[in-house]
Amino acid sequence: MPGHQECEVPLEGGFTNHGRVVRVGDTVRRPLRPSSPATHALLEHLERVGFGGAPRFLGVDERGREVLSYVPGTAVTPPYPSWALTDEALVSVAHLLREYHAAVAGLDPGPHPWPASPPPEFAGGLVSHNDLNLDNVVFREGRAVAFIDFDLASPGSRVWDVAGAVRLWAPLRPDHHVGDSRRGQVLRRLRLFVDSYGPSAADRDRLVPAVRCNHDWSYDIVGTAVANGHAAFARYWWAGGARRRATETQQWYRESADLLRDALS
Incomplete structure (x- = not known):
């Protein structure tokens, strides 16, 4: 660790640690959590197997914060730039996700204190990222090169x-909740993302129920944070209109299940 004081620059994006993640030189400092040892084991595994699409765990600083390598590039934060909404960007996220899954497949999760897993029918195959929002993907020259915030x-x-990724990147929601160039394109982008990833036939058949379950699971996390008094999540939930969007999107999934399945057939 450097022995002299360096400037701390707050990093944008995210809700859980809003305002508490900073860049210091070529490192990122973040609060520790009860599950941090599991995250660190995951990042160390990815480094050992040569996966370049994640930050490196470098230790804990004098203030008790985890220290990660800074990944150069641009994370996609609002207002979304047009290049982040292109088919090329979408395909690059799918390819990076496939590479991540290949890299993480050899990690034994048993010894570590992980956060809550997805529902049992979608858990146990490997350690999934579980939060592939746009601001958790780093791009360089219009191509996804790394995932952050594990x-x-x-x-x-x-x-x-x-x-989870295609739900957010297509995005899979009613068209009136898509306020950019992706409006009217969500079913086509669903097919493009899934074809670019290349899931097994069994996973392809399970994808539509997985999307709906992922939506509910993700918003349960938000609702729990709001109930526990988390200010940033509360602003997103109430003033930002997330509660209404979540309810309307859940209804859209029920009404559009056949459309989503047909888009993948």
Whole structure:
């Protein structure tokens, strides 16, 4: 660790640690959590197997914060730039996710205190990222090169990560909740993402129920944070309209299940 004081620059994005994640030189400092040893084991495994699409765990600083390598590039934060909404960007996220799953497949999750896993029918295959929101993907020259923020990673599955990623990146929601160039394109982008990832036939068949379950699971996390008084999540939930969008999207999944399945057939 450097012995002299360096400037701390707050990093944008995220809700859980909003305002508490900073860049210091070529490192990122983040609060520790009860499940941090599991996250660190995951990042160390990814480094050992040569996966370059994740930060490196470098230790704990004098203030008790985890220290990660800074991944150069651009994370996608609002207002979303047009290049992040292109088919090329979407395909690159699918390819990076496939590479991550290949790299993480050899990790034994048994000894570690992970966060809550996805529902049992979508858990146990490998350690999934579980939070592939746009601001957790780093791009360089319009291509996804790294995932960040592995705080929710836990024993999950390939299909769970694919469902979570395509739900957010297509995005799978009613068109009136898509306020950019992706409006009217969500079913086509669903097919493009899934074809680019290349799931097994069994996972492809399970994808639509996985998307709906992933939506409910993710918003349960938000609702729990709001109930526990988390200010950033509360602003997102109430003033940001997330509660209404979540309810309307859940209804859209029920009404559009056949459309989603047909898009993948």
